Amino acid sequence: MVHTLERLVVRHAFRLPAPAGPAGDGAAAARQFDVALMSVGFKLSAELFAALSSYDEKTVAELAARTLVSVRELVGDHVRHNTYFVDFPAHVPDTAAFWAECLVEALSDEAVRPTVLARLGDGVLDLLTLPAYGRYQHSYEELLAAHDELVASVGDRVTLLHLGGTLADEVTALYLALAGSRTPLGEEHLADLAVLARHRVHGPQPERIPVRENRAVINRARLRAGAGLLVDTVTDVLRLACALSGGDVGLREPTRFRAPSRPDRRALLAALDAVVAGNPAKLADVPPHREAWKRLGERLHPHEYPQWPHAADVFAVARGERKAPSLARRVEELLGEDDVSGAAELLAGVAPGALFRSLDRLLRTAAEGERREAVLTAAERAAPRVSGRVVLSVREHVQNRTGRGGPRRVFVNRRGGAWVTEDRRRPLPPAVRERLVALLDTETRRRLDVPERLLVDPAVLDVALPLSGRAASAGLGVLPRGSVSPVEGDLLRFFTYWKERSRTTDHDLSALVLDADYDAVTWLSYTSLTDVEGSHSGDLVQAPDGASEFIDLRLGLVRGDFIVPQVHVYGGEDFESVEESFFGFMLREADQGGRPFEPRTVRMKSDLRGPGRIALPLVFQRDDEGRWHARWLHLYLKGEPAENRVEENLVTFAVLVRGLVERTPLTVRHLTELMTRAGARTEAWDGRTLPEEPVTFIGLERPEGLPAGSRVITPENLRDLVPA
Structure with a gap:
């Protein structure tokens, strides 16, 4: 457990908790630790090196062993990255010539010849029937022997590890930071919060837990520890029930509720009863999640607990036996009566955040005159009660409502799922936009903690500011969606790794090159192994022990203005089902050499854990002066159930990239x-x-x-x- 907690601190803060151990002369062990770290692109800060030198050698050695495991995992060096072509990026063959070679070899094998000939008779070259195709033909040790050592470069990544306090202090600080986060956490960070909450349930707590998903995770730990629950809405209780069943506390996906233990059942019903007894109007929160409440009621059996009658009211509303119109329904009724001012006043009074999220629609519906003025006045009055995250989200929305957009809108949900639709909205008038921008900036400035x-x-x-839960995936060097960062180096190398869990799985790495008009120039994939821009390391079609694919690009030779790396699920398990899956990129100089995967050159590594069967982690864009920049996407597309390929989705990729590149994030x-x-x-x-x-x-x-x-x-x- 110590290792788990240390790992969380290192991963989230790049701080190493001070070890508990006797004093001694650990300078030699600290130097060895530092050298080992540098081999994977990390280094001890001077303060941390001096502190470790004051411990005995055994303490430093044990800490080093644990930490190296953590940082290797961070950068993706905890697995062996083999390639199909042993000397990649050298001597990658032409695609057609390579396929022909595999075919000739298969036809010379009496065991597989009939199958191959049968498929050829149908007019199909089935690569998966060729024994030499898609399966490693050499060992990892043979790969290492085929490559020279990496030549050190001043451009290699060096990530400092800093000295922290005691493990208890660092864990407490990390728990408070995640629990009290003002923006939703990604799924990986939410899982980390669950681990920390179990250890800190009786310790210091944040003054506020503004994000409801965080509250659900913490309430699960509090329930297990016998501490009081933190609930003030019926939806808080529903989220807790989802957490207890291992479901989605964000309530975006249906949860299959398990039968709770009798103590958990009593705790949930008692919490519901207290919320409704304190404010019966909160029953209006039930209809938006009516089906989930019905399923939960089948597990809780509220009729068996007459001592909590108000809890039973929740399920009566869910079944339609009692009326409790939701806020959304009341707003829609007012808008149906063309009472825009009334809808704005209602939202301003009871749900200021919902008012801000509805401003665009209300202002377009109001058209002009007194009704539009009433909406703006309601927004100005409600602004102090709206969360900072919503204020900034609306500010980002407004600055992109210039009327200059194309005919399509790009939507990205909380989990990174993306889709495109036609934009039929009327533009907001410049005067309205200017007034909203002034309001939002004034409100933000009023709340900022301004340093001297x-x-x-x-x-x-x-x-970009991380205003959504899936703004970034977990990993190293990962920035929120919409962020732009410079890319410097001669050679850009992408990599992906996956390990199947229970059935044969094929993930394919590809890279699409687009021109300034977002038209396809070329691509690199298993169907196009080489081109002017670079080469592909070879297709792998199964990963029982893990598999890696790479794409090498010479930035000076790229003929387009955009490079779009992507990972496709060709067959088998998707990103959420495999045992492990991640993507990253390296930057190095042309003459550095080294293995296909060198941890010191990794600039970014992110886990691939999202919906859909196509991942678009980021896009690289060349500016007018010829310099390259990375723009972060963190997108997942639905794709097809099988056989997803880059050439089948050229238009979709171009539309998505254009929509996101031309959008200005906050x-x-x-x-x-x-x-x-x-x-x-x-x-x-x-x-x-x-x-x-x-x-x-x-x-x-x-x-x-x-x-x-x-x-x-x-x-x-x-x-x-x-x-x-």
Whole structure:
């Protein structure tokens, strides 16, 4: 368990908790630890190195062994990355020539010749019937022997590990940060919060838990520990019931409720009774989740507990035996009566957040005149009671409602699922947009925690604010959806790894090149192994022990303006069913050599755990000056049940990429400018000089040597920038 908690601290904060062990001379062990870390692109900070040197060697060695496991997993070096072509990227054959070679070899094999000939007789070359195709033809040791050592480069990634406090202090701090997050967490971070909550249920708690999904996870731990539940709506109880059954606490997917234990049943019914008894109007929250309540009622048997009559009312509403019109229904009734002002007033009074999320629709419905003024006035009155995340989300929405958009809209849901539809909305008038922008910026500035001195790494300014739960996947070097970061290097190499769980699974790595008009120039995949831009490492069609595929691109040779890497589920288990699946990219110089996978050159590695059967992690874009940038997508497309291929989805990819590239996200730059206007003394960090007094630092990585008492914001805790 110590390793699990240390791993969470390292992964979320890049801090190493101070070990519990005797004093001694651990300098030699610390140096060995540092060297081992550097081989995978990490390094001990000077403060951490000095601290570890004061422990005995055994303590440092044990800590090093645990930490190396954690950082190798972070970067994707915990598995063996083999390739089909042993000397990739050299000597990758032409696709047709390679297929012909596999066919000739198969026809010379008496055991498989009849099957191959039968398929050829049908006019089909079935690659999966060829023994030499899609299966490793050499061992991992033979792969290593075929490649020279990696030549060190100043461009190699170095990620510092910093000294933390005691393990208990670090775990408590991480629990408070995740539990009190002002923006929804991704599924991976929500699972980490569940682990931390079990250990900190009786310890310090955040002042507020604004995200309801977080509250559900914490309530599950509190219920197990016999602590009081944190519920103030009936939906809080429903989320807790979903958590107890291992279901979706976000209520986006149906949960198959298990029969709860008698103590859990009593706890859920007692909580429901208390909520409704305190405010019967909260029964209006039941209809939006009517079917889930019906299924839960079949498990809870509320009629067996007459001591909680108000809990029974919840299920009566769900069954339609008692009326409790939902807020959404009341709003729709008012809009049906053409009473836009009344709908705005209703929302402003009881659900200011819902009002803000409905502003675009209400303003378009109001058209102009007094009704539009009534909607804007209601928004101004309700603004102080709207969460900071919603204020910023609406601000991002408004700045993209310029009327200059194309005929299509791109939607991305909380889990990264994406789809495109025609945009039939009327544009918002410029005067309305300007008034909304002024309102939203004023409200945000009022809430910001404005530091006296702000030190900003310019590289972080174009990082998007994480306003949604799936804004980014878990991993190393991952930025929220919409973020833009520079790409420097001669060679760009993508990689994906998957390991099947229970049935044969084939994931395919591809890369699509688009021109400035979003038309396809070329692609690299198992159907196109080589082109001017680079090469593919070879198709693998099964992964009982794990499999890796790579794509090598020479950025100077790319003929288009966009590179769209993607991972397709060709057959078998999807991203959520496999035992493990991840994607990443490396940057290196042309003459560095090395193995296909070198952890020191990995700039980004993210888990692939999303809906659908096609993953689009990010897109690379060339600017007018010829420089490349990564723009983060974190998208999952539904795709086909089987045989997904890049060439079958060219139009879909182009439309999605265009819609997201041309959308302007709300970034760190927006908040730093508001802080500056509010009085912060803002300086751009030159990457070398550090202040002597405490500052608030915002950057991609925590620099070494910041004065004690400084507040540090990096992508790992970027959610802390979002005001309450």
